[in-house]
Amino acid sequence: MLHTLVILVEDLPGVLNRVASLFRRRTFNIESLTVGHTDVDGISRMTVTVEGDDHHIDRLTHYLYKLVNIIQIEDLTYKQVVKRDLALIKVSTVSDKRSEIFQMVEVFRARIIDVTNQSVIVEITGDIEKIDGFVEVLKPLGIIEMVRTGSVAMERGPDSLFHAENGYQELTQSMN
Amino acid sequence: MKRSGAQIVWECLVREGVEVVFGYPGGANLPIYDAMRGYPSIHHVLTRHEQGAAHMADGYARVSGKVGVAIATSGPGATNLVTGIATAHMDSVPVVFITAQVSSKLIGYDAFQETDMTGITIPITKHNFLVTDVYEIMPALREAFYIARSGRPGPVLVDIAKDAQQALIDNWEYDHSPFKMRGYRPNMRPAPSSIHDAVDLINHSKRPLILAGHGILMSNAMEELRVITEKGNIPVAITILGKGVLPANHRLNLGMMGMHGEAWVNNAIQEADLLLAFGMRFDDRVTGNLNTYAVNAKKVHIDIDPSEINKNVKVDIGLVGDLKEILGQLLPLVETQNRVDWTDHIAEMKGNVSVRDIQNLPDNGHLYAAHVINDLWRFTSTDTVITTDVGQHQMWAAQYYHIDKPHKWVTSGGLGTMGFGLPSAIGAKFATPMSEVWTIAGDGGFQMTAAELSTLAQEGIKVNIAVINNGFLGMVRQWQEFFYDKNYAATPMKSPDFVKLADAHGLKGIRVTQRSQVEAAIREAQATEGSVVIDFKVEQEDSVYPMVASGSDLQDMIRRPRVLVETPKDS
Numbered sequence: 001m002l003h004t005l006v007i008l009v010e011d012l013p014g015v016l017n018r019v020a021s022l023f024r025r026r027t028f029n030i031e032s033l034t035v036g037h038t039d040v041d042g043i044s045r046m047t048v049t050v051e052g053d054d055h056h057i058d059r060l061t062h063y064l065y066k067l068v069n070i071i072q073i074e075d076l077t078y079k080q081v082v083k084r085d086l087a088l089i090k091v092s093t094v095s096d097k098r099s100e101i102f103q104m105v106e107v108f109r110a111r112i113i114d115v116t117n118q119s120v121i122v123e124i125t126g127d128i129e130k131i132d133g134f135v136e137v138l139k140p141l142g143i144i145e146m147v148r149t150g151s152v153a154m155e156r157g158p159d160s161l162f163h164a165e166n167g168y169q170e171l172t173q174s175m176n
Numbered sequence: 177m178k179r180s181g182a183q184i185v186w187e188c189l190v191r192e193g194v195e196v197v198f199g200y201p202g203g204a205n206l207p208i209y210d211a212m213r214g215y216p217s218i219h220h221v222l223t224r225h226e227q228g229a230a231h232m233a234d235g236y237a238r239v240s241g242k243v244g245v246a247i248a249t250s251g252p253g254a255t256n257l258v259t260g261i262a263t264a265h266m267d268s269v270p271v272v273f274i275t276a277q278v279s280s281k282l283i284g285y286d287a288f289q290e291t292d293m294t295g296i297t298i299p300i301t302k303h304n305f306l307v308t309d310v311y312e313i314m315p316a317l318r319e320a321f322y323i324a325r326s327g328r329p330g331p332v333l334v335d336i337a338k339d340a341q342q343a344l345i346d347n348w349e350y351d352h353s354p355f356k357m358r359g360y361r362p363n364m365r366p367a368p369s370s371i372h373d374a375v376d377l378i379n380h381s382k383r384p385l386i387l388a389g390h391g392i393l394m395s396n397a398m399e400e401l402r403v404i405t406e407k408g409n410i411p412v413a414i415t416i417l418g419k420g421v422l423p424a425n426h427r428l429n430l431g432m433m434g435m436h437g438e439a440w441v442n443n444a445i446q447e448a449d450l451l452l453a454f455g456m457r458f459d460d461r462v463t464g465n466l467n468t469y470a471v472n473a474k475k476v477h478i479d480i481d482p483s484e485i486n487k488n489v490k491v492d493i494g495l496v497g498d499l500k501e502i503l504g505q506l507l508p509l510v511e512t513q514n515r516v517d518w519t520d521h522i523a524e525m526k527g528n529v530s531v532r533d534i535q536n537l538p539d540n541g542h543l544y545a546a547h548v549i550n551d552l553w554r555f556t557s558t559d560t561v562i563t564t565d566v567g568q569h570q571m572w573a574a575q576y577y578h579i580d581k582p583h584k585w586v587t588s589g590g591l592g593t594m595g596f597g598l599p600s601a602i603g604a605k606f607a608t609p610m611s612e613v614w615t616i617a618g619d620g621g622f623q624m625t626a627a628e629l630s631t632l633a634q635e636g637i638k639v640n641i642a643v644i645n646n647g648f649l650g651m652v653r654q655w656q657e658f659f660y661d662k663n664y665a666a667t668p669m670k671s672p673d674f675v676k677l678a679d680a681h682g683l684k685g686i687r688v689t690q691r692s693q694v695e696a697a698i699r700e701a702q703a704t705e706g707s708v709v710i711d712f713k714v715e716q717e718d719s720v721y722p723m724v725a726s727g728s729d730l731q732d733m734i735r736r737p738r739v740l741v742e743t744p745k746d747s
């Protein structure tokens with residue numbers, strides 16, 4: 001099944017390469033991966049969706065922890081989460097379907113963020129299924145180009161994902 | 177004090193207690209070499225190939241228990257290390273590799289001798305660093321040594337741009353303060369409750385077996401192992417890297433498990449009701465077919481690396497942490513038991529199969545590798561360090577050279593790297609200069625790094641080399657014999673005259689063709705001041721037995737065809 005992992009990493013050059021290299025050499029397939037900064041200096045956050053049963057994902061988590069720059073990994077698969085994807089879709093408006101496009105944008109609560117006399121760019125956020133659905137209805141209307149971000153996810157409720165001992169509080173390591 | 181980046185490299189090595197480095201100079205690491213003369217406490221060994229430097233640092237680390245260091249220049253110098261880095265990685269050996277990189281302004285422009293070493297070595301290092309700023313050299317090296325030796329040890333590569341080596345810091349001082357690594361927590365501890373669960377399984381087990389691996393040596397848990405073994409009368413099977421965890425002649429040390437392990441050991445594994453895996457990782461070479469592996473046994477796995485638990489074999493209890501600490505906690509809780517039925521049963525299995533041993537073959541004029549190696553064991557002391565190359569001779573060495581003390585046995589287990597033997601022996605000699613050091617190599621593997629004979633001669637140190645010369649890439653030939661209809665494709669190998677090769681290096685060479693000459697040759701090698709190469713011309717088509725074919729059930733062993741075989745050819 002599809003798992004959603006959140007990985008907190010040190011914001012250093014090459015960390016993405018280390019993570020991607022690990023997925024490849026341990027033969028895991030990344031469905032989607034997003035990276036961005038967090039509110040904490042020096043810590044980036046990756047959201048990875050990856051296919052595998054629980055045992056596989058357990059292995060993957062252990063392998064990931066072996067990477068020195070990885071701070072924390074959380075599997076959000078079985079938690080109450082909000083999960084969002086963002087898509088920009090450029091649609092042709094030269095045909096007679098112009099009003100139909102505007103209607104669909106309305107129905108899906110998407111937004112038009114660029115207009116020319118031949119095209120519009122539509123922005124939509126939502127879960128994967130919603131965006132998939134929107135793309136399906138736009139296809140016959142003439143998609144020129146599309147880009148999707150891949151999922152980002154966050155647990156519902158008041159708690160922070162960060163474990164105090166993992167990131168906010170700097171660990172002091174003594175030489176042996 | 178004013179220091180260049182290159183000087184800081186040496187300053188850091190001195191602070192880490194480094195006494196010897198193995199390396200090779202070139203354009204990009206010239207500043208490091210230029211600064212070397214200011215640090216005479218560190219001896220530099222010029223190798224003949226960077227792979228040699230890597231294996232030497234590896235052999236040094238395995239025998240000394242310290243972190244080994246190898247240095248190479250950018251591009252081809254650095255890529256020549258790769259086999260050695262991967263070898264150290266697979267066997268969890270702490271080595272810091274210092275490579276030079278082209279100047280930071282040139283990185284990414286395909287500069288002369290530019291190779292992306294941090295990219296190349298991500299999968300084969302525990303961690304690596306690219307340093308382009310002189311101020312980052314010290315932090316990177318401090319972290320590199322710490323990472324290499326802590327937790328599950330492993331190789332760390334530090335790639336330092338040439339301009340960072342050349343840059344100066346006016347008021348440089350070594351930073352002794354503790355440092356911060358947010359993502360690195362090597363010291364895990366198991367929950368007390370799982371310790372008690374493990375003890376419960378042990379105390380209720382009638383047929384327990386300890387599987388002892390390299391981790392015991394790494395964690396220095398030999399004494400704890402001995403006490404647990406004796407207290408509970410729990411027999412010990414060892415992995416090839418575990419040789420030395422318990423004296424070979426200890427009544428509870430059964431010997432090696434796995435593909436070429438002893439038959440009674442593999443059978444005992446299959447019959448056990450409890451496996452206690454200590455610092456080993458259930459490699460496919462020791463388990464055979466996983467579906468039929470020790471199906472009747474509960475399993476307890478203790479390892480410092482959580483990713484090893486449940487990786488190959490699903491276990492009932494996994495304890496993550498330092499073995500010495502965990503065994504220390506188990507120790508007082510393990511009940512004294514005699515388990516005489518179980519140990520008697522194993523002794524019986526052992527008695528049954530040892531009559532097939534080639535050792536019982538009378539001298540029929542043939543020279544068998546097993547005899548050579550067994551004689552080498554008989555005529556050397558328990559303080560002797562043995563390193564091996566890879567192939568049949570390695571397996572015979574594991575079977576017939578009995579190791580009684582820790583850190584006396586060095587072999588490439590995980591990667592099986594031909595060419596490892598001679599350079600690792602040179603490294604071992606630097607780790608323990610007063611010990612007798614031998615390497616046992618095949619004619620094929622010896623030639624992969626035989627250029628290091630010249631290093632040996634230049635350094636003027638003594639390492640004896642036993643070449644088990646069968647005229648074949650023997651282990652591959654054996655597989656061809658067993659599984660490919662004796663189609664000996666690309667395995668017959670013609671070698672130079674090894675006696676003359678030794679001579680060309682100013683070393684003594686001895687040729688042995690008869691069993692009756694073996695002892696005299698070993699004695700002569702021991703009595704000679706410099707290094708000696710002995711060319712043992714052994715039976716060409718002998719095979720290693722028993723053998724669990726790749727993927728077969730562990731109890732399903734190919735046995736030596738008849739007790740008193742002449743050659744396997746006529747079987």
Ligand SMILES: Cc1ncc(C[n+]2csc(CCOP(=O)(O)OP(=O)(O)O)c2C)c(N)n1
Nearest residue numbers: 567568569592594618619620621649650651
């Ligand atoms: C670098 C490398 N290349 C190839 C192999 C595959 N291999 C494993 S054993 C072996 C034969 C070794 O022959 P030799 O050194 O003569 O030793 P023997 O088996 O005859 O004792 C080969 C080619 C290897 N392990 N390492």
